[in-house]
Amino acid sequence: MATEGALLSATGITRRFGGITAVDGVDLHVREGEFLSVIGPNGAGKTTLFNLISGQDRMDAGRVTLEGRDITNLTPHRIAENGIARTFQHGRVFGNLTVMDNVLIGCHTRLRAARSRVPVLAPVIEILRALIRPAPVRAEDAAMRAEARDIIATFGDRLTPRIDQPTYSLSYANRRRVEIARALALHPRILILDEPTAGMNESETAEMQQIIGDLKAQGRTILLIEHKLNMVMQLSDRIMAMDNGKVIAEGTPAQVRNDPRVIEAYLGHSSIGGTAPAAKSLTEGAQ
Amino acid sequence: MESLLSLPWFDFTISGVVIGSIYALMAVGLALIFGVANLINFAHGSVFTVGSYIGWTCAVALGLPLWATVLVVAAAGGIVGALIELLAIRPLNHQSRIAPLLATIGVGLILDQIVHIIFGANPRALPVSLPNLRFSIGSGTIGAIDITIFVTGVISALALYLFLFHSKLGMAVRATAQDGDAARQMGVGINAINMTVFGIAGALGAIAGLLVGIYYNSIDPNASFEIMLKGMVAIVIGGMSNVPGAIGGGLILGLIESYGIALFGASYRDLFAFAVLLLMLLLRPNGLFARAHAREAEPMTGTFVTRAKPVRIPAWALVAGAVLIALVPALGQPYLTQVMTNALLYALAAMSLTLVAGTLGLISIGHAALLAVGAYASALLTMAGLPVALGLVLAAAITAVLGAALTYPAFRLRGHYVAIGTLAIGEIVALVILNWTSLTHGSMGLYGIPPLELFGIPLFSTNASYWFVLALVIVFALLQMRLLSSHLGRTWRAIREDTIAAETYGVASNYYKGLAFGFAGFVAGISGAVSAHQFSYINYDTFNLLTSVLILTIVILGGLGNVTGAIVAAIIVAGLPEVFRTLAEYRMLFYGMALLLLIRFRPQGLMGSD
Numbered sequence: 001m002a003t004e005g006a007l008l009s010a011t012g013i014t015r016r017f018g019g020i021t022a023v024d025g026v027d028l029h030v031r032e033g034e035f036l037s038v039i040g041p042n043g044a045g046k047t048t049l050f051n052l053i054s055g056q057d058r059m060d061a062g063r064v065t066l067e068g069r070d071i072t073n074l075t076p077h078r079i080a081e082n083g084i085a086r087t088f089q090h091g092r093v094f095g096n097l098t099v100m101d102n103v104l105i106g107c108h109t110r111l112r113a114a115r116s117r118v119p120v121l122a123p124v125i126e127i128l129r130a131l132i133r134p135a136p137v138r139a140e141d142a143a144m145r146a147e148a149r150d151i152i153a154t155f156g157d158r159l160t161p162r163i164d165q166p167t168y169s170l171s172y173a174n175r176r177r178v179e180i181a182r183a184l185a186l187h188p189r190i191l192i193l194d195e196p197t198a199g200m201n202e203s204e205t206a207e208m209q210q211i212i213g214d215l216k217a218q219g220r221t222i223l224l225i226e227h228k229l230n231m232v233m234q235l236s237d238r239i240m241a242m243d244n245g246k247v248i249a250e251g252t253p254a255q256v257r258n259d260p261r262v263i264e265a266y267l268g269h270s271s272i273g274g275t276a277p278a279a280k281s282l283t284e285g286a287q
Numbered sequence: 288m289e290s291l292l293s294l295p296w297f298d299f300t301i302s303g304v305v306i307g308s309i310y311a312l313m314a315v316g317l318a319l320i321f322g323v324a325n326l327i328n329f330a331h332g333s334v335f336t337v338g339s340y341i342g343w344t345c346a347v348a349l350g351l352p353l354w355a356t357v358l359v360v361a362a363a364g365g366i367v368g369a370l371i372e373l374l375a376i377r378p379l380n381h382q383s384r385i386a387p388l389l390a391t392i393g394v395g396l397i398l399d400q401i402v403h404i405i406f407g408a409n410p411r412a413l414p415v416s417l418p419n420l421r422f423s424i425g426s427g428t429i430g431a432i433d434i435t436i437f438v439t440g441v442i443s444a445l446a447l448y449l450f451l452f453h454s455k456l457g458m459a460v461r462a463t464a465q466d467g468d469a470a471r472q473m474g475v476g477i478n479a480i481n482m483t484v485f486g487i488a489g490a491l492g493a494i495a496g497l498l499v500g501i502y503y504n505s506i507d508p509n510a511s512f513e514i515m516l517k518g519m520v521a522i523v524i525g526g527m528s529n530v531p532g533a534i535g536g537g538l539i540l541g542l543i544e545s546y547g548i549a550l551f552g553a554s555y556r557d558l559f560a561f562a563v564l565l566l567m568l569l570l571r572p573n574g575l576f577a578r579a580h581a582r583e584a585e586p587m588t589g590t591f592v593t594r595a596k597p598v599r600i601p602a603w604a605l606v607a608g609a610v611l612i613a614l615v616p617a618l619g620q621p622y623l624t625q626v627m628t629n630a631l632l633y634a635l636a637a638m639s640l641t642l643v644a645g646t647l648g649l650i651s652i653g654h655a656a657l658l659a660v661g662a663y664a665s666a667l668l669t670m671a672g673l674p675v676a677l678g679l680v681l682a683a684a685i686t687a688v689l690g691a692a693l694t695y696p697a698f699r700l701r702g703h704y705v706a707i708g709t710l711a712i713g714e715i716v717a718l719v720i721l722n723w724t725s726l727t728h729g730s731m732g733l734y735g736i737p738p739l740e741l742f743g744i745p746l747f748s749t750n751a752s753y754w755f756v757l758a759l760v761i762v763f764a765l766l767q768m769r770l771l772s773s774h775l776g777r778t779w780r781a782i783r784e785d786t787i788a789a790e791t792y793g794v795a796s797n798y799y800k801g802l803a804f805g806f807a808g809f810v811a812g813i814s815g816a817v818s819a820h821q822f823s824y825i826n827y828d829t830f831n832l833l834t835s836v837l838i839l840t841i842v843i844l845g846g847l848g849n850v851t852g853a854i855v856a857a858i859i860v861a862g863l864p865e866v867f868r869t870l871a872e873y874r875m876l877f878y879g880m881a882l883l884l885l886i887r888f889r890p891q892g893l894m895g896s897d
Contacts, residue, residue: 054791055790055791056787056791075790075795076787076790076791077790077791077792077793077794077795077796080790080791080792080793081793085791085792086791088788088791092785092787092788093785093788094780094781094784094785094788094789095784096780096783096784097777097780097781097784101777101780101781102781104774104777105777105778105781105789105792105794106792108774108778108792108793108794109792109793111774113773113774114774114778123798123801123802123805126775126802127770127775127802127805127806130769130770130773130774130775131766131769131770131773133773141774166596182792183792186792186793
């Protein structure tokens with residue numbers, strides 16, 4: 001696809017660990033409002049690729065731009081300020097913080113109380129604002145809380161009744177929901193979801209798929225890593241398949257599903273490691 | 288250049304290798320323990336001291352020959368090591384990973400105090416008759432003692448090698464170090480392995496204690512901390528759990544020190560070790576011999592904060608408590624009032640530490656350095672003629688800035704590395720105070736610090752200074768609670784829970800760590816400054832490692848992050864031993880036991896972590 005007009009453009013992304021090239025010259029472009037999924041067997045380099053884009057890891061070569069701005073190898077918090085929000089494969093909520101506080105951390109990049117531009121004195125001003133809390137700071141806090149409540153309410157009655165409970169007391173599925181709520185609070189230009197249904201049962205998966213579908217319907221730009229290919233096929237505008245750190249196929253769900261290289265990537269691995277569940281679900285997804 | 292070349296480099300090399308082999312003996316034990324139990328054993332220096340005194344008992348009091356002394360010392364050290372594992376470490380198996388580290392600090396205090404009680408606080412001679420041989424080689428000489436130490440080191444290393452690589456138990460130790468869970472699944476008894484490793488480490492550490500005693504013909508009950516640090520520096524150089532690396536690290540450190548002393552003088556000896564430590568942590572946290580390019584992320588920040596809700600005390604009870612505390616002088620017992628003043632100064636320091644260790648999750652073992660900075664700043668400013676009120680405020684501000692700047696190198700560290708890093712930073716501050724004679728009068732300390740007064744109103748009566756300190760505690764406690772309820776409190780806790788996730792959501796974690804250390808530095812600086820005006824005399828050792836450990840004990844007792852908890856615990860920990868005079872003699876024992884029991888039975892503290 002054409003590079004121009006892309007919201008997020010990553011070109012030639014490469015990451016080596018010792019002698020292994022985990023991500024090998026990958027290009028990835030996402031248009032505004034597009035839903036792009038990345039699939040591939042375990043160890044294909046999907047999460048590493050996302051880590052590089054969102055700044056958790058540093059790439060050895062390549063370039064990432066967001067709306068034309070170079071964000072290559074910026075620190076994670078700078079990348080967040082640029083409008084990329086991501087969730088983590090294993091769910092990383094702040095266990096001892098309440099649901100509300102978790103979501104409020106998502107608002108951090110927009111918090112004016114934390115955004116003093118005065119040189120040298122900025123730290124002092126931030127502490128004084130937190131101590132004195134003038135009217136604008138209180139108003140901002142109230143507005144953020146109201147918004148956080150609205151975001152939390154999008155998950156029905158899953159989170160709202162538990163809004164003041166610490167997240168360690170929540171079920172696994174609820175913690176994943178908190179993560180997504182936190183990501184939405186950032187007002188992301190692009191939302192990166194790393195296996196949002198990992199470890200969820202069928203009904204939870206269906207519910208999560210519904211939520212992600214709603215996010216898509218809102219016109220959000222979404223990048224998804226997911227093993228549940230049914231879900232990928234139904235949600236994605238476009239799919240990118242990776243294996244051994246390289247892109248092996250790219251296109252619409254229909255194109256990728258029938259691509260012999262994709263099928264081989266799954267089945268080829270299965271000939272080494274016994275039956276591959278992913279290959280099975282790939283064929284199921286095609287039915 | 289001529290004069291540099293004419294130095295006896297050969298002799299410096301020999302003494303570097305000899306001291307280095309002792310560091311290596313210490314380091315091997317630390318590395319084994321780190322490998323198997325994932326723990327930095329802060330009690331290891333105390334095992335060294337115990338070894339040197341058992342050596343004295345055998346060689347001097349009982350008159351045993353050297354070979355028998357070495358054997359007894361090794362056996363006794365092994366037993367002490369194994370007991371540490373059995374009594375202090377094993378019960379903490381299911382606790383957070385920072386818990387055993389804190390427990391070893393407690394064990395170290397207890398062992399040191401026991402040695403103090405039995406043998407007294409003064410160094411003793413340890414004369415051992417060795418053949419008075421000296422070999423001349425070129426321009427230098429090697430003595431029998433040098434050879435004895437080096438050979439003992441080599442034999443120990445060989446024995447260890449044979450054990451690790453040619454015995455079944457040794458194989459189990461290596462397997463456990465590589466993957467504890469997998470080893471357990473294969474039927475390796477982890478407890479037995481841990482005990483074995485602590486035993487071996489104890490034996491080696493005790494032998495090191497004996498050898499150092501023989502080398503200098505002197506043993507010192509206060510040597511524990513310094514030698515433990517040297518071993519720790521050696522394993523940081525060698526790569527934490529890397530046993531051959533630990534030997535290399537010990538030798539390298541010995542040589543660096545020996546050459547450094549040759550070039551700069553002996554008073555800088557420890558500074559080299561700490562500078563090397565800090566550089567290693569910053570530049571090569573995996574050690575010199577590691578090939579890996581990135582350290583595994585240790586998700587350890589804040590894990591000691593348990594999932595327990597803090598005890599919420601109603602406002603009326605807090606007010607009533609404050610009023611009761613304010614009425615202490617009405618009891619008409621000046622000594623009690625003084626003790627309480629001191630306890631409240633500790634409360635300020637503990638509030639400061641509980642912010643960074645509890646709320647932010649960076650367990651600092653060098654917090655006394657901030658008190659020292661505040662004390663010296665205010666003392667020097669007011670001795671130069673500034674009014675005390677201005678001195679206090681400026682000292683607090685200086686400590687805030689320095690506190691954030693000095694601890695900055697520790698911000699990128701996690702878990703156990705934070706403990707080592709802050710310890711090193713704290714010691715470096717003490718050494719700079721000791722060696723910057725033109726400013727600090729070095730080991731002489733500062734005399735005649737002006738007494739407390741505010742704008743001409745004297746505050747140096749017992750009651751006035753008590754109420755002044757109490758007012759400070761109340762004001763800063765309220766300020767800190769207000770910060771905790773703001774976006775800053777939320778952000779600090781998020782960093783503690785998961786720094787990477789917080790960064791991913793736009794939190795510049797280093798900046799917020801700096802803010803926390805800035806505020807904490809301000810409070811600690813006030814505490815140190817007021818102490819200086821109260822004592823009227825301070826030196827580099829007024830606020831030492833024991834102070835740091837004491838503050839940490841207070842913070843854990845109060846509940847990490849809990850402001851009211853810190854105040855209550857300060858009154859208990861700093862006040863009780865003074866009120867019961869008999870306890871005062873055994874203060875370290877009391878603190879050590881308190882720390883150990885707390886971590887074992889109430890890790891969330893009295894008031895719950897917040």
